[in-house]
Amino acid sequence: MSSRRPVIVALCAIGLAGLAAYAWYANQPRSTPADTQAAVEAPVVVEVARVERRAMADDVTAVGSLVSNESVVLRPEVAGRISRIAFRDGEAVRRGDVLVELDAAVQRAELQQAQANLTLAEANFRRSEDLFARKFVSQSSRDNARAELEVARAGVALARARLARMQLRAPFDGVVGIRSVSPGDYVKDGDALINLEDIARLKVDFRLPELYLDRVKPGQTLELLSDVLPGASFAARVDAIDPLVDAQGRAVRLRASLANPEGRLRPGVFVRVRLILAERPEVLVVPETALVPAPGNVQFVYRVLDGKAQRVDVRTGMRRETMVEIVDGLDAGAEVVTAGQLKLRDGAPVSVLQAAVAGAA
Known part of the structure; x- marks a missing residue:
């Protein structure tokens, strides 16, 4: 009898342990399949915008420099002593006015x-x-x-x-620069005395890649922006296209002109040029934030359809400010997700913020 006692004690201990484990398991909260499915399929809160039709211009940007409509440095044809200077620095003069007289x-x-x-x-x-x-x-x-x-x-x-x-006259209407000579100075033939600039109308020279050669022509309009006048834009028109393409940079040189009656712009100023190649009245656009990049140089958006997110691959075109042209993949009026894409997958339920929808409308 004494030999069986350890076995009986062990069996009792195992039984008590099993009862304790069963009691702990029975007291744990149970999750139903419906609860699990609801947790997995919880709607993702997103912001949306509608695909719109807008007017958009095909354009190309470049940088250029402003040039005077006419520019000349007056130089004497003969040597002599200056007897009179008939202008003030920076003064506007008329064609034919005497500027400098030699003895x-x-x-x-x-x-x-x-x-x-x-x-x-x-x-x-x-x-x-x-x-x-x-x-x-x-x-x-x-x-x-x-x-x-x-x-x-x-x-x-x-x-x-x-x-x-012995008289140097203005060859055209313009503004004289700052002189570096005085009456009594002896000058030689060919010495630079004063520059004369016609700034009532300016020219802008810029270059474009040769691939745009068949799309540019005289008469096209362009927009100029300059850091000298922040927020101001100026309209210009293409006057000439250089027939020679630069073999080194593979670029074609263009010259445009613009009116400058108030003299706000000056020759030599750096400008940014936006050349309008064509106007398109109706283009499908979406906010840039709607685009999601994917491997393989692919972009897609999530379209909201029947309360679910649907992945749609798109082909984009021009970009203007915060909007992107959609060439293929979407129709006008479709709702696309603009915020919350990181939590989405194809077919996932979504909950649209009403404020975002009202703002998009």
């Missing part, structure tokens, strides 16, 4: 001498004509007198041209 005392004396020679030659020619009519002189004498008259006239024209070269 022309010698040239004026030469003109007076040439005019005196012309007066004498005219008198000699008239006398020769009278004598020739009365048969007192030969034909050759009359011809010599006529030749001397023509030489005297040419001498006057030459003296006047030399005198005119």
Whole structure:
């Protein structure tokens, strides 16, 4: 009997342990299949927006620099001493205005001498004509007198041209720059005296990749933006396309023009150019936040249909500010998820925020 006692004690201990385990299991809360399914399929709260139709322009952007409509650096054709400066720095001048005069005392004396020679030659020619009519002189004498008259006239024209070269006149309407010479300075022929800029109208030079060559043409409109005037935009028009494509950069050079009556822009300013290639009145667009990137350079969106998220692969086009063109995959009016995509899967139930829907509408 004593030999069986340890076995009986062990069996009793095992039985008590089993009863304790059963009691613990029976007291645990049970989860039903319906509860499990409800936990897995809980709706994901998302924000949505509708696919809209908007007008959108096909365009291309570039950078360029503003250039004066006309620009010249005035230089004297002859050496001399400056006798008068007839403008103020930065002043607007008209075509033909005298800007700089050189000392022309010698040239004026030469003109007076040439005019005196012309007066004498005219008198000699008239006398020769009278004598020739009365048969007192030969034909050759009359011809010599006529030749001397023509030489005297040419001498006057030459003296006047030399005198005119002592004045530098504005070749067009514009604004003069800041001079670096003063009256009394001796200048040589070819020295730069002052620059003259026509800024009432400006040109902008920029370059585009050669792949746009068949889509650009004179007359197209473009928009200019400059950091000099933040928030302001200026309209311009393409005037010319360089027939030569740059072989190094594979780019074509274009020149556009724009009015600048108030002088707000100046030559040399850096500008950003937006060239409008074509206008499209109805384009399907969605917010950028609706796009989800996928491996393989693929993009998709989640469309809300019957309270569930449906994955739709899309093909995108142009981008404007925060909107993206949808080329293929969606129709106008469809609702797409714009926030909450990270928690979604294809076919998952969704709960749309009413505030987001009202804002999208």
